[in-house]
Amino acid sequence: MVSELLLSRPHPQDTPQAIRYTYTDTLSLATQVNMLVSWAVVVAAATAAGAASPWPPPPLKLKNANSAGAGRSLPDFNVFQDMFMALSDMQDAYFERWVGTWPKGIDWTRAVMSTHVAATLRTISHELERRQPNEGAGCATRKHEVIAGYFADVIAYYFAEDAFAIRNQAYDDMLWVVLGWLESIQFVDEHNRVLSRMAARGLGDRPRAETWYGSRWIPAFAHRARIFWELAAKGWDTTLCGGGMLWNPRLMPYKNAITNELFMAASISMYLHFPGDPNTSPFSSDFAANQSHWNADWRPHDPVFGKAAQEAHRWLTTSNMTNAQGLYADGFHISGHGSGSNNTRCDERDEMVYTYNQGVILSGLLGLSQATGREHYLREGHALIKNVIRATGYDLARNVPVDDLRPGNERLPPWRGLGRAGILEDACDVSGTCSQDAQTFKGIWMHHFATFCSPTALQQIHPHTKLDDTAKAAIRARHASACRRYIPWLRRNARAAMGTRDARGLFGMWWTAGLLQFANSEELEFGENALPPSSEGDDVVDYRNLGVPQTAVWVRMVDLPPSLVSPPGDETGSRQKPMGDGRLVSAKGNRNRSATDHDHYHDRVGKRGLGLEEDEAGGISTWDPNLRGRGRTVETQGGGLAVLRALWVVSRHEL
Numbered sequence: 001m002v003s004e005l006l007l008s009r010p011h012p013q014d015t016p017q018a019i020r021y022t023y024t025d026t027l028s029l030a031t032q033v034n035m036l037v038s039w040a041v042v043v044a045a046a047t048a049a050g051a052a053s054p055w056p057p058p059p060l061k062l063k064n065a066n067s068a069g070a071g072r073s074l075p076d077f078n079v080f081q082d083m084f085m086a087l088s089d090m091q092d093a094y095f096e097r098w099v100g101t102w103p104k105g106i107d108w109t110r111a112v113m114s115t116h117v118a119a120t121l122r123t124i125s126h127e128l129e130r131r132q133p134n135e136g137a138g139c140a141t142r143k144h145e146v147i148a149g150y151f152a153d154v155i156a157y158y159f160a161e162d163a164f165a166i167r168n169q170a171y172d173d174m175l176w177v178v179l180g181w182l183e184s185i186q187f188v189d190e191h192n193r194v195l196s197r198m199a200a201r202g203l204g205d206r207p208r209a210e211t212w213y214g215s216r217w218i219p220a221f222a223h224r225a226r227i228f229w230e231l232a233a234k235g236w237d238t239t240l241c242g243g244g245m246l247w248n249p250r251l252m253p254y255k256n257a258i259t260n261e262l263f264m265a266a267s268i269s270m271y272l273h274f275p276g277d278p279n280t281s282p283f284s285s286d287f288a289a290n291q292s293h294w295n296a297d298w299r300p301h302d303p304v305f306g307k308a309a310q311e312a313h314r315w316l317t318t319s320n321m322t323n324a325q326g327l328y329a330d331g332f333h334i335s336g337h338g339s340g341s342n343n344t345r346c347d348e349r350d351e352m353v354y355t356y357n358q359g360v361i362l363s364g365l366l367g368l369s370q371a372t373g374r375e376h377y378l379r380e381g382h383a384l385i386k387n388v389i390r391a392t393g394y395d396l397a398r399n400v401p402v403d404d405l406r407p408g409n410e411r412l413p414p415w416r417g418l419g420r421a422g423i424l425e426d427a428c429d430v431s432g433t434c435s436q437d438a439q440t441f442k443g444i445w446m447h448h449f450a451t452f453c454s455p456t457a458l459q460q461i462h463p464h465t466k467l468d469d470t471a472k473a474a475i476r477a478r479h480a481s482a483c484r485r486y487i488p489w490l491r492r493n494a495r496a497a498m499g500t501r502d503a504r505g506l507f508g509m510w511w512t513a514g515l516l517q518f519a520n521s522e523e524l525e526f527g528e529n530a531l532p533p534s535s536e537g538d539d540v541v542d543y544r545n546l547g548v549p550q551t552a553v554w555v556r557m558v559d560l561p562p563s564l565v566s567p568p569g570d571e572t573g574s575r576q577k578p579m580g581d582g583r584l585v586s587a588k589g590n591r592n593r594s595a596t597d598h599d600h601y602h603d604r605v606g607k608r609g610l611g612l613e614e615d616e617a618g619g620i621s622t623w624d625p626n627l628r629g630r631g632r633t634v635e636t637q638g639g640g641l642a643v644l645r646a647l648w649v650v651s652r653h654e655l
């Protein structure tokens, strides 16, 4: 199938911003890393747009982009600074402090954004110790302020999070909340450790005994994580498929990869990082004490969590959920369920492949290996990562993409299962049709990949494991050497994502577009098999982008209006967004396509819908495929932040 679309992007020389973000491959990352982390630069960059900063921005070391071929001559690719910019742009452009949230997010995507912020703060905190020789005390103070400032956003979001709404959503929605607050707890814990190490070395600005104020928030975060873990745990069901989490209590039974991976990751993270929770709210402690199922005083390292994670892992690996490429398909229905059959087997698989389904499991596997000292969990994670990288069309053995994007060659390489040309994509990326859910997916993959491959990931292996120090060191060394091999691929993806930044520094959804270098109005032709397989087949249902089909497979018969019990085909109301933002499928819900979707579509169609940027006079000035569909959003910004953080974190293995 060859179809033609007009897809192009401004040439790097068109705007100064584009030049600033041009990337270089020529300098080894290790060299760049040694050159950098001038936090003064970071702080200046963060505050340049706002109030007057005591830190004037340093001159940018720009060479003329024309001098040695566009995109190859600028040694200014500074991962840490770019990551920091992605964070500060995210909070400046999308976070509203007066309401304490990202207003255009939806409940679950906000939980993920807050996770990205906390994870980035943790990464930044590590760099506090890497003090520059010429750095004055004032600069150190500002670094602390930067961290405290974004941590304030996390606290604000704690109160803005609509915990009551999320209680009535799907089980996966609840588990994003758990992961988010556990991430914040880990940030606070690690920040405290960094500060006390600095104090011990005489680098701190405070007496050694004083604990950072962020610690006071740990009980609150722990409480929310515990509440939502308990709510979600009710989704574990043993009557069908021999176990596994149900996705959504209001739909036909569907046991999908994401809910089970989340339950595994959240449970093992609770086991490792949850500090206990004596807060019995929403029940009085008397009531709680009298409920046998209710553990009134949750303690750290409760074996309940560890067992839940192991059980979820056991179920997932025996569920036959991976496809011929070794990637997780989306999930299983139970054929005949609800129509008198006694079948209880998970036998109707949705073959749709999403990036995030290959991601969340990674931090679960890391946690299980930390908790047990068993290396096979890590091997399972590496096997999956390799399958993902292969499915982006990248040859890890030779460290080159299988097909490349060559400027001047307008053919878009084939879809390889989860991307093309060595760049991670979701199936909706190329057509610009990603839903708000899908816009969050690649960032989620990168977040969990970074967790898995962080050089500090295996610092703590549970003391009860029987391994001696030599054995632990060997596991760490093998893990590090496996992670190191992903860096060139990761760098390529970060470079692509950076290329999608617009003049305000905001990241787009379709990263591959960031590597396409076409002059205005040139045509990009889709090569053979460039489009992902159609999602209209019976066994490939892209419900995250197209909405849950209103068919008996997905929706309970009693909930189907008579007009839809016969095979659907009718456009109005045949699909429903699965979750979030008040449009969750509910028993008696409004099945009309939501007004906001409709308006959104009409906003976008027309010039912007095709990726055309209008100039002030209403003429067409540039081409940008990332303006199509929902365009740039807080979710796509979270993706850009996550890929840069992943590159920064994983490239520590190179030092």
Ligand SMILES: *[C@@H]1O[C@H](CO)[C@@H](O)[C@H](O)[C@H]1NC(C)=O
Pocket: 286, 287, 289, 290
């Ligand atoms: C809890 O149990 C104790 C003793 O069994 C009883 O005295 C008390 O009233 C109970 N509290 C509640 C709230 O049910």
Ligand SMILES: *[C@@H]1O[C@H](CO)[C@@H](O)[C@H](O)[C@H]1NC(C)=O
Pocket: 320, 347, 348, 349
């Ligand atoms: C695993 O799933 C695939 C796809 O649904 C199916 O063809 C195959 O028969 C299943 N294998 C087992 C052992 O159930």
Ligand SMILES: *[C@@H]1O[C@H](CO)[C@@H](O)[C@H](O)[C@H]1NC(C)=O
Pocket: 342, 343
């Ligand atoms: C399920 O139903 C079939 C007939 O529809 C029957 O032959 C079979 O014995 C039943 N299995 C169980 C476990 O009840």
Ligand SMILES: *[C@@H]1O[C@H](CO)[C@@H](O)[C@H](O)[C@H]1NC(C)=O
Pocket: 589, 590, 591, 592
């Ligand atoms: C769906 O939309 C139609 C037309 O706007 C309206 O008459 C109908 O009541 C709506 N249905 C529901 C369930 O809200």
